[in-house]
Amino acid sequence: MKKDLRFVYGVLSVLIFELVTCSASGQGLIKKNINDADYKLWSTMETKNISENGQWYTYSLSYEQGADTLFVKSTQKNKNYAFSGTLAGTFLKEKWFCSRNDQNELSLLHLPSGKIEITKNADNYSFTSDEKYLIIFLRTDKQKKIIIKPLDGSASYEIENVKGYAYNQKSNQLIYSKSVSYGCSVSILTIKEKFSESKIIESDNFNYTSFVWQQNAGSAVFSRSRTDVNTDSSAEVKELVYYKTDTQKMFVFQPDTTFDFDKKYVIKSETVSDMMISEDGKSVFFKIKGRNPKSEKAAKKIVQVWNADDKYLEPAEKEKDGSVKMPKTVVWWPEKNNFRILTDTVFSKLMLDTNRKFAITWNPVANEPQSNLHAARDYKTINLGTGQEQYFLKDFNYEVDKIALSPAGKYVTYFKNNHWWIYNIEKNIHTNLTAALQESFSVEDLDRGDGPLPYGNPGWTPDDQSILLYDRFDIWEISIENLKALKLTHGRSEKTIYRIRPVSNEQKLKGNFDGVTNAVINVNKSIIFQSKAENVNGLWWYKKNSSILPIILSKNKISDPVMALNTETVIYKEESFETPPRLILQEKKEKKAQTLYQSNSHFKHFNSGTSSVIHYRNRNGNSIKAALFYPANYNHEKLYPMIVHVYEKQSETVHDYINPSLYSGNGFNVSHYTNNGYFVLLPDIVYEFGNPGNSAVDCVVAATKKALEIVPVNPKRIGLIGHSFGGYEVDYIITQTNIFSAAVAGAAITDLISGYLYVSWNFNRPNFFQYESGQLRMDGSIFKNFLSYLANSPVYYADRVTTPLLSWAGEADRHVHYYQTIEFYLALRRLGKKNVMLLYPDQQHVLTDKEQQKHLTEYVMRWFDNYLSAKSNPEFIKVN
Structure with missing residues (x-):
């Protein structure tokens, strides 16, 4: 396996140092003072991942003067592997681990045997949902290529001259385009024991890129542009193609001919995240942007006009008046042959509910100019089926943690007048969730004028059944059906702050166009609480209707827990100012914790x-x-x-x-x-x-x-x-x-x-x-x-x-x-x-430049040494 020599030399220097110092340890350890030259021995450790049954884990070490390295280790046996220039990777059960380094080398590690296969020029990868294949997307100066590698060691399936692709985990299908002798073709490959490939388009007039699947693989959408136009991802896309997999019907969004589309706009498709298909497959969402005609020369600007009535400062043109230049979101109904632009120069921001039945839009500039970071905002819903618009929140003092969509898309959650509210989108009903509770859900000791601010809304239980909220100390679950409030912790009486610690992507806030969607937290399964008291930090196991059990209680800093998907096994970091971070494993069924790795172990010699x-x-x-x-x-x-x-x-x-x-x-x-x-x-x-x-x-x-x-x-x-x-x-x-x-x-x-x-x-x-x-x-x-x-x-x-x-x-x-x-x-x-x-x-x-960072650090130290220590040297001031 290829190694970065800087990293190898760094590891060797640590080993040699420890051998020398350990030789004196038999006679009593003689510690030395740390000098500047020793700093290169130190690394920063980050917890990364744990396999679903908890048998393997990964962490990374980053060096200021060496290569970042990812380590894969067994929790049960003395097995470990290192990947230089790598910071992340993916487990497939307890059998495989895949990662890609900064040189685009993909490493596939067979965990039981330790065998590693290297693939160069890997741009991306994905394990298939049946856990039998690894899909590798290769990119070289000459071409793009897909390799579907069977994990049983049999021959790979290769697709040459690829232009774009997307893999659907649910259906185990790959849709892709490639260059052929007569132009460009689009095919769908079903990945099973016997691969099944069906060609859906072949054309000498168009290139096809930017593929997006419907979640259940019932349809796909992709862009097309004429072969005489550059089709790099930065190019302007002319048309969209929608393909239904069951009927094999195809629909094309042609702005210039099919629809009465504003000639000022073109379809924007810099990334596939700009496109989305609704769960029912009936609507497609994408973005459009203003044209930039190459034929028109930009007029020379002879003056800037700063008008005090302007919504934004004149140089901030990309934001001015909600921005004509900002991309706008469009919904297209292919089978109805209809579309609607959802955002405009006034209501220019948008979120979509999970089922894509409603859009939530807001006007960020209505109350500009003003003196706060964000102006108060007006929010409305748009029924995507009927087009009916409904204002539901006006003059709302926006902060990112004050408003979000619920995960199932039924409610908008918002914090107003020191209380948490929900808005039922379909029923057009507002409900104050915390009015009957005595505790304050806004920060009590806020010493800034940008409040009131909430303690937080970490998420919802599945299907929007109940919402989770924080007060100063505790975690609350409030049922949406009857507003019954249940306090999950007893932090106020203990003077201990409890918070939910996300350990999976599902438990984290997610971006939703210009807004956010709340996390899903299933309290009927084991989740992790983090606690903080005056002198004690902790992690806890929590499951509803069960006792809360401590994982670790310590005066030290506890951080970065990760939990196995299928077992109640957690890995976390513990550190103090005297002791570098160490990785610790704790299984719920075991009383004793296991130290997996001590970072910077050479610290004990200093x-x-x-x-x-x-x-x-x-x-x-x-x-x-x-x-x-x-x-x-x-x-x-x-x-x-x-x-x-x-x-x-x-x-x-x-x-x-x-x-x-x-x-x-x-x-x-x-x-x-x-x-x-x-x-x-x-x-x-x-x-x-x-x-x-x-x-x-x-x-x-x-x-x-x-x-x-x-x-x-x-x-x-x-x-x-x-x-x-x-x-x-x-x-x-x-x-x-x-x-x-x-x-x-x-x-x-x-x-x-x-x-x-x-x-x-x-x-x-x-x-x-x-x-x-x-x-x-x-x-x-x-x-x-x-x-x-x-x-x-x-x-x-x-x-x-x-x-x-x-x-x-x-x-x-x-x-x-x-x-x-x-x-x-x-x-x-x-x-x-x-x-x-x-x-x-x-x-x-x-400062971000390394040389300038070092100059500043050393100059500041000399400054203080000159005035505060015995190292007085006024002449250093004259030295650059």
């Missing part, structure tokens, strides 16, 4: 730090937490420097294992500092509306003083660092206190007045929403709270700064303009303060 949660109070008496990380090889008789990293709430990271690294998008890595002899403090911050700067000063200073009471930190050697909103907090804090001896602020907001009157280009929106109700929490516009904006802007207090500041930004930052960093730099320069500014060309809000 000195490491520890972590703890400390508690402090702000000026209002609020009890607040902070995560405190101790230096490696800590000596309580020694005075240490400390770095305080600020953002919002970070104490929950206290048990995260953090790989030491020089490659960080914001120049900061906790382990890098603890390895270099620093304490690191991450305080939570509680905010007052209209006063974010002073809130940060209050909490951060209080947390820092509390840390000084607990651990031996030199009060004259404390540094402060933050990025983005944290960078804003750093700049403001150093204008109000001198307890920090050095500071670093990245991509910071420094002038709330100029920042408010600028654009967040990531959203193509004015910054109003970020400042009024978002992170800045200013609780109103600059015109309502001008003095508060002024009082919370660091730049206007630059004369008070005594702390040496390193500031940095990316010149291509579209979230916080780098002019904000320049404003503060120029203010400090004019006042003769100590400030160095780093501007990174072509980098945005977070």
